[in-house]
Amino acid sequence: MGISRQKKKDSGGEPEMDVTVWMVTFADLLSLLLTFFVLLYAMKTLDNQVLKEMFTAFSGGAGPLWFTDRFPMERMHRDYFVAPHTLSIKQFLEFLEEEGKQSSTAMAAINVKGIEEALLLSQGTIRKKGPKFSVTFPNRTMFGPSSATLTPTAMTALDRLADAMQYSQSKLVIEGHTDDLPVDTPRFPSNWELSAARAAEVMRYLTEVKGLDSRRILGAYGYADSRPVVGNISESYRARNRRVEIVVEQTPPEGA
Numbered sequence: 001m002g003i004s005r006q007k008k009k010d011s012g013g014e015p016e017m018d019v020t021v022w023m024v025t026f027a028d029l030l031s032l033l034l035t036f037f038v039l040l041y042a043m044k045t046l047d048n049q050v051l052k053e054m055f056t057a058f059s060g061g062a063g064p065l066w067f068t069d070r071f072p073m074e075r076m077h078r079d080y081f082v083a084p085h086t087l088s089i090k091q092f093l094e095f096l097e098e099e100g101k102q103s104s105t106a107m108a109a110i111n112v113k114g115i116e117e118a119l120l121l122s123q124g125t126i127r128k129k130g131p132k133f134s135v136t137f138p139n140r141t142m143f144g145p146s147s148a149t150l151t152p153t154a155m156t157a158l159d160r161l162a163d164a165m166q167y168s169q170s171k172l173v174i175e176g177h178t179d180d181l182p183v184d185t186p187r188f189p190s191n192w193e194l195s196a197a198r199a200a201e202v203m204r205y206l207t208e209v210k211g212l213d214s215r216r217i218l219g220a221y222g223y224a225d226s227r228p229v230v231g232n233i234s235e236s237y238r239a240r241n242r243r244v245e246i247v248v249e250q251t252p253p254e255g256a
Helices: 002-011 022-045 048-056 073-082 086-099 105-122 152-164 191-209 235-241
Strands: 125-129 132-138 171-177 217-222 243-249
Touching: 086 105, 086 125, 086 132, 105 125, 105 152, 132 152, 152 191, 171 191, 191 217, 191 243
Parallel strands: 171 217
Antiparallel strands: 125 132, 132 243, 171 243
16 A cells, blocks of 8 residues: 555656757757858859849838838839949939030939930940949840841830940940840851840941941940849849840040
8 A cells, every 4th residue: 555655646746858859949040040041052152133133122111121212022023123223324424514515414314314214215324343334134125036136125225325325435335235034147157156146236226327437336246145143043034144234344534
């Protein structure tokens, strides 16, 4: 009887603590740390513009994650240059105004307006790359699929750009770029021919139609898919890689 009572007393005490319970919390901590470092790595390898486009999807409800006041995403491509690239556009306009000082103030103001109109019409952007400016036009507004014929929108945008740069003596380099999808037509057996033809068509329009001095054009080059701005991993990314860039080289001041 004494032994039986002792067992019952022992069984009625506090349950023993599981010494492995800490492993659950530790495993959760490791999972969170792993996720955190994976996100850091992903953000490091993302193109800055891609990251901004991703955060734009949360505009209006993400507080500090703000890059533009436009929503939904379909509208962003037309207007996103206003916020992220304002500095580059301002620098480019100041550069053109400095070169056009010999003209009247009214004419300079009209030229500045022409740059803005060209960007709006073509959904283009301006980026400063060291001493150079890159005016980028997406192919979706410049050419038809597998075509090197300028669209009416492209011609209007180039009209505005050429008018704005008529007083500048800066040198221009025109580059054609495509995505990695192969093209095979009687005229363009590969993306090399297509990108070169598009660059040459822009050069021809600026010199023969708009009358820019051909000596200012240093060359027109086709790079096919060899110089993407983002990886060709989706259709939206490929659309960003299909582009024409007009690289404007700043003319050094006299006596420099």
